[in-house]
Amino acid sequence: xxxxxxxxAFVSDLVRRETAMLYDPGKEYLVEARLLPLAREAGCPDxxxxxxxxxxNPAERDKVLDALTINETSWFRDNAPYQAFTDMMLPPLLAAxxxxxxxxxxxxxxxxxxxxxxxxxxxDQHLPSGWxxxxxxxxxxxxxxxxxxxxxxxxxxxxxxxxxxxxxxxxSRTGSEWEVCDDLKKMVRTQSLNLSTPFPLLPTFDIVFLxxxxxxxxxxxxxxxxxxxxRVVASDGFLLLGTSETTLDLDEHWGREAxxxxxxxxxxxxxxxxxxxxxxxxA
Amino acid sequence: xxxSLTDVRMVVEEVWxxxxxxxxxxxxxxPGTLDVGWSAAVTVSGEWQGAVSVELPxxxxxxxxxxxxxxxxxxxxxxDDDVADAVGELVNMIGGNVKSLMPGPSALSLPVVAAGRVAxxxxxxxxxxxDASWAGAPLLVSVHVRHPEKG
Amino acid sequence: xxxxxxxxxxxxxxxxxxIVTDLGFETLQAGDGQEALDHLEAGRIPTLCLIDxxxxxxxxxxxxxxxxxxxxxxxxTLMMVTTESEHGQIVRxxxxxAHEYVIKPFTPDAIADKLEMLGLVAKxxxx
Ligand SMILES: C[S@@+](CC[C@H](N)C(=O)[O-])C[C@H]1O[C@@H](n2cnc3c(N)ncnc32)[C@H](O)[C@@H]1O
Numbered sequence: 212x213x214x215x216x217x218x219x220a221f222v223s224d225l226v227r228r229e230t231a232m233l234y235d236p237g238k239e240y241l242v243e244a245r246l247l248p249l250a251r252e253a254g255c256p257d258x259x260x261x262x263x264x265x266x267x268n269p270a271e272r273d274k275v276l277d278a279l280t281i282n283e284t285s286w287f288r289d290n291a292p293y294q295a296f297t298d299m300m301l302p303p304l305l306a307a308x309x310x311x312x313x314x315x316x317x318x319x320x321x322x323x324x325x326x327x328x329x330x331x332x333x334x335d336q337h338l339p340s341g342w343x344x345x346x347x348x349x350x351x352x353x354x355x356x357x358x359x360x361x362x363x364x365x366x367x368x369x370x371x372x373x374x375x376x377x378x379x380x381x382x383s384r385t386g387s388e389w390e391v392c393d394d395l396k397k398m399v400r401t402q403s404l405n406l407s408t409p410f411p412l413l414p415t416f417d418i419v420f421l422x423x424x425x426x427x428x429x430x431x432x433x434x435x436x437x438x439x440x441x442r443v444v445a446s447d448g449f450l451l452l453g454t455s456e457t458t459l460d461l462d463e464h465w466g467r468e469a470x471x472x473x474x475x476x477x478x479x480x481x482x483x484x485x486x487x488x489x490x491x492x493x494a
Numbered sequence: 495x496x497x498s499l500t501d502v503r504m505v506v507e508e509v510w511x512x513x514x515x516x517x518x519x520x521x522x523x524x525p526g527t528l529d530v531g532w533s534a535a536v537t538v539s540g541e542w543q544g545a546v547s548v549e550l551p552x553x554x555x556x557x558x559x560x561x562x563x564x565x566x567x568x569x570x571x572x573x574d575d576d577v578a579d580a581v582g583e584l585v586n587m588i589g590g591n592v593k594s595l596m597p598g599p600s601a602l603s604l605p606v607v608a609a610g611r612v613a614x615x616x617x618x619x620x621x622x623x624x625d626a627s628w629a630g631a632p633l634l635v636s637v638h639v640r641h642p643e644k645g
Numbered sequence: 646x647x648x649x650x651x652x653x654x655x656x657x658x659x660x661x662x663x664i665v666t667d668l669g670f671e672t673l674q675a676g677d678g679q680e681a682l683d684h685l686e687a688g689r690i691p692t693l694c695l696i697d698x699x700x701x702x703x704x705x706x707x708x709x710x711x712x713x714x715x716x717x718x719x720x721x722t723l724m725m726v727t728t729e730s731e732h733g734q735i736v737r738x739x740x741x742x743a744h745e746y747v748i749k750p751f752t753p754d755a756i757a758d759k760l761e762m763l764g765l766v767a768k769x770x771x772x
Contacts, residue, residue, distance in 0.1 A: 287762070365508060366505075366591065367511075367512060367750065367752065367755070370755035371752075372758040372759075372762065374745070375743070375745050375746035378746070379735050379736050384594060384731075384732055386498065386501040387502075387504040387508075387594075387595060388504075508750050509750045512752055513660065513750060559656065562657070562659065562660060563656050563659045564659055564663055579654050579655045579656050580654070582654060583654035583657050586654070586728055587728045587750055590699075590728025590729055591728060591730060591748075591749075593731070594729075594731050598734075599733055600731075602699055602728070602729065604653070604701060
């Protein structure tokens, strides 16, 4: 039993349209494996008959999108970016923002929230008293945003990268899960946001974590997202990409600085400078 | 005070997917007859008093031991002491996590393992049972608590 | 680099041995805290101990307090790997001198993440 080309094309188009994620030919087995449980649940004998239902059923379409997006994440993922956050990014920002005493951070494509809450823990430990911070956690998946707001994680998820000292400091047990404390929840705001379409009105961010999501897009989409992210990063702000994403050919509007094993990106031109010339040379 | 079935199921599923491979998921099943080949239990004493036990058919217990010990099913045979060890560790992991669902502090006993059914204290009642199937065969995880009148 | 795996279950020791061997450790094993102390006293000093809590003869918590009482062993990294997961117990183990705490059940990634965090294994730099 394998999925037909027509069904596969329908599903990969759907995913591409809604999230810009690519499922190229050759990934049929993956699509099939992920949709089979949904097909069973919906009482369909096979994946093809389930896909046929999707045309008229938006609720099932959402389930398919959730099943096919990769939500893999962990606490303090890859470690080094978080070290760079405290050692390299916070000190100059604390100096530069002493008049407002506020930092604004974006976890774009936040998945179940481990990235946003990891940053919240570091802010709790390193922000001087009297300062505040807001972390925007956004994702295209509403299921993931529900999870961020709930702030509850399974034992297995807690084991992935959470230092034991932070576990006991910031979490309490609720049933078989661990729940993040209210102080951290208050720092994190969620918003549904599709990176591949024009952004809604956003504040200017001091730091943007845009990690492990660009890899799923084609080159034009990546470039376009980076251009739009540029406009919402403060001129003295920072952008962090995933470990396998930093070697991308970024355009000239981003400079890089190395901090140990991580590459940190910084705007080289202000948004205003960037936009006129680019618009003209594009012709 | 008893743990919820949802929480117990979550605990058992995590143990299963972590050590026995995600390819063969644990499936829910209607209670039926189970030919118990091996069983194991741990007791919890302290703020919460209870016992957690696992009952498995023989072939499943052997397969679990093989997977946990990293043995090749073609070549290596498992001895009874291997099976007892693996089933004991299984109930230890489930029991420890069930204990954390309940108000503490409490202490966890070392596991008691038997070929056949483990004996249960007479003053306990079943608080929660999870009937499931794995790789086509049934298994049972149950939680018992001290009878309130006698406790 | 040696890892001393302390657990009364052979199956669990075998799971942990495969994981840390893949991460570049050679391994020693002990079935309880006392056997583990015997290794140390005989001069077999590991870089890392993976320690279960509930064991016969000497439990993992007692083992940690014994290790921490001996200055000659202060460089050993101590990581609990146990099903004990009450909040208060984790606090107690950390206060006694455990560096990290992994709750059973765990996946190989969880052990790798923690050892990386402790600086004991380097993350391979992606090409
Ligand atoms: C692999 S996770 C990365 C999570 C986290 N940033 C990290 O590095 O661990 C990728 C996330 O991107 C989200 N995603 C996929 N396409 C997206 C899009 N077009 N816009 C916003 N988020 C998207 C998915 O829902 C998923 O939660």
